[in-house]
Amino acid sequence: MSTHRIDRKRKIRQRRILLTGITFLVLLLIITAIVLLVFKPFSTAVKSPQSSSTTAQTASKSSQKSSSPAQSATSASTSSSSSTSTNKIPASASKNDWQLVLVNLKNPKPEMNPDLVTLGHIQVDARIAQSAEEFLAAAQTIDPNVHLISGYRSVAYQTELFNGYVQQTMNENPGWTQAQAKAEVMKTSQPPQSSEHETGLAMDMSAIDELNAEDPATASAIAAMAPEYGFVLRFPSWGTSSTGIDYEDWHFRYVGVENAKYMTEHQLTLEDYLSKLDN
Numbered sequence: 604m605s606t607h608r609i610d611r612k613r614k615i616r617q618r619r620i621l622l623t624g625i626t627f628l629v630l631l632l633i634i635t636a637i638v639l640l641v642f643k644p645f646s647t648a649v650k651s652p653q654s655s656s657t658t659a660q661t662a663s664k665s666s667q668k669s670s671s672p673a674q675s676a677t678s679a680s681t682s683s684s685s686s687t688s689t690n691k692i693p694a695s696a697s698k699n700d701w702q703l704v705l706v707n708l709k710n711p712k713p714e715m716n717p718d719l720v721t722l723g724h725i726q727v728d729a730r731i732a733q734s735a736e737e738f739l740a741a742a743q744t745i746d747p748n749v750h751l752i753s754g755y756r757s758v759a760y761q762t763e764l765f766n767g768y769v770q771q772t773m774n775e776n777p778g779w780t781q782a783q784a785k786a787e788v789m790k791t792s793q794p795p796q797s798s799e800h801e802t803g804l805a806m807d808m809s810a811i812d813e814l815n816a817e818d819p820a821t822a823s824a825i826a827a828m829a830p831e832y833g834f835v836l837r838f839p840s841w842g843t844s845s846t847g848i849d850y851e852d853w854h855f856r857y858v859g860v861e862n863a864k865y866m867t868e869h870q871l872t873l874e875d876y877l878s879k880l881d882n
């Protein structure tokens with residue numbers, strides 16, 4: 604019996620040693636795991652400059668491969684945008700293109716007599732009639748009240764309109780000279796031969812019959828879709844210094860789809876865009 608007891612005690616001791624060993628091992632594993640978890644971020648942080656330099660090398664290699672580094676840089680920055688990306692000025696763009704004709708105070712034009720088509724109660728150049736109709740229909744999906752307000756205006760009609768505005772302004776402001784009244788009117792209306800409306804390529808379109816009275820969200824949504832139909836918002840708030848005309852939420856100008864997309868994407872007014880063209 605006594606030898607049995609000794610054996611039991613020995614077994615118990617052995618078990619205790621084994622248990623302590625296992626506990627120690629488990630604790631060691633846990634500590635190792637904690638140490639690894641805590642220090643891993645630091646080790647990657649140290650590694651990161653090296654890895655980023657590797658990506659930089661890969662990037663420079665890939666840019667060497669492509670023909671133009673500038674082109675690849677732009678395409679990389681806009682790679683998320685769709686296939687309609689317009690990083691290059693359209694090859695067809697020309698200062699002599701009928702779509703890009705410039706009529707403003709500095710570039711007056713005598714009567715242009717465009718071939719006209721009637722849309723509702725306005726007229727536009729026949730070449731843009733379909734685009735104008737499609738643009739109107741698209742804008743009406745944003746606000747069903749959107750309608751065409753003004754299109755082609757002959758030089759004779761613009762003369763009548765402009766002189767009428769000047770007279771009205773003088774009546775409203777007794778004591779003003781004609782020059783003062785003209786200056787006031789020219790903030791929103793151009794003198795004869797200087798209005799883009801004589802081209803037949805411009806149209807005023809809004810949900811409201813008053814300039815800059817449309818809901819700004821509606822106005823900006825319509826302006827954003829305009830290039831799809833070849834139109835640009837001709838007098839954006841950011842373009843006043845180059846156009847010389849204050850913001851107009853309703854005045855859209857047809858320039859062709861490719862030009863319109865490029866101009867809008869690169870924030871260029873027609874004046875800015877034409878200055879970039881060589882011929």
Ligand SMILES: [Zn+2]
Nearest residue numbers: 805806807854
């Ligand atoms: Zn207009």
